[in-house]
Amino acid sequence: MEMDSIQEILLTESQIAARVQQLGKEISRDYQGKDLVLVGILKGAICFFSDLMRQVKIPVNIDFMAVSSYGSASQTSGVVKILKDLDMAIEGRHVLIVEDIVDTGLTLNYLKTNLLSRNPASLKVVALLDKPDRRLIDIHADYLGFSIPDHFVVGYGIDYAEQYRSLPFVAILDPAAYQSEVKE
Numbered sequence: 734m735e736m737d738s739i740q741e742i743l744l745t746e747s748q749i750a751a752r753v754q755q756l757g758k759e760i761s762r763d764y765q766g767k768d769l770v771l772v773g774i775l776k777g778a779i780c781f782f783s784d785l786m787r788q789v790k791i792p793v794n795i796d797f798m799a800v801s802s803y804g805s806a807s808q809t810s811g812v813v814k815i816l817k818d819l820d821m822a823i824e825g826r827h828v829l830i831v832e833d834i835v836d837t838g839l840t841l842n843y844l845k846t847n848l849l850s851r852n853p854a855s856l857k858v859v860a861l862l863d864k865p866d867r868r869l870i871d872i873h874a875d876y877l878g879f880s881i882p883d884h885f886v887v888g889y890g891i892d893y894a895e896q897y898r899s900l901p902f903v904a905i906l907d908p909a910a911y912q913s914e915v916k917e
């Protein structure tokens with residue numbers, strides 16, 4: 734059972750919904766009259782993306798990228814591989830990256846550098862979660878849902894070994910759930 738490995742619910746469904754609504758309002762106001770492309774980063778941002786886009790009350794285009802992580806959480810090479818690139822051209826358009834978590838910042842740094850080379854009119858980031866304690870690069874989200882302590886979290890699209898994504902809340906995973914597998 735997935736719930737057996739949940740240590741604590743960090744953000745409830747209603748807390749997330751309220752914050753996402755606020756973020757949608759800010760984004761709608763800031764991008765009024767602009768050609769906005771929301772770029773979701775698969776797969777972790779899937780729930781955040783689909784809720785946020787419905788709270789953005791101005792016309793948008795949507796697109797997705799999938800990137801591989803650079804290895805385990807302790808590795809810091811910063812090497813990120815694009816598994817799925819955008820379908821759309823973003824030159825001259827206002828791009829907002831929609832990300833699940835900014836942790837070390839390496840993934841976001843790579844994504845921003847990569848997308849900036851395509852000459853968008855602007856490039857900003859909205860992240861659901863930020864773990865500032867683990868940052869290795871001075872980078873931040875322009876719009877942020879929640880700043881959280883350094884725990885390994887799952888749910889609301891965010892996985893551990895492809896599990897837990899469908900939980901409607903964000904929870905701290907019991908370390909026993911992944912430490913036992915690391916030893917194998």
Ligand code: 5GP
Nearest residue numbers: 777834835836837838839840884885886892
């Ligand atoms: P960064 O490059 O900032 O270190 O890593 C960002 C990515 O690492 C996130 O998009 C997410 O996929 C993954 N990540 C970071 N922290 C966590 C966490 O607590 N739980 C899970 N499941 N993934 C995380």
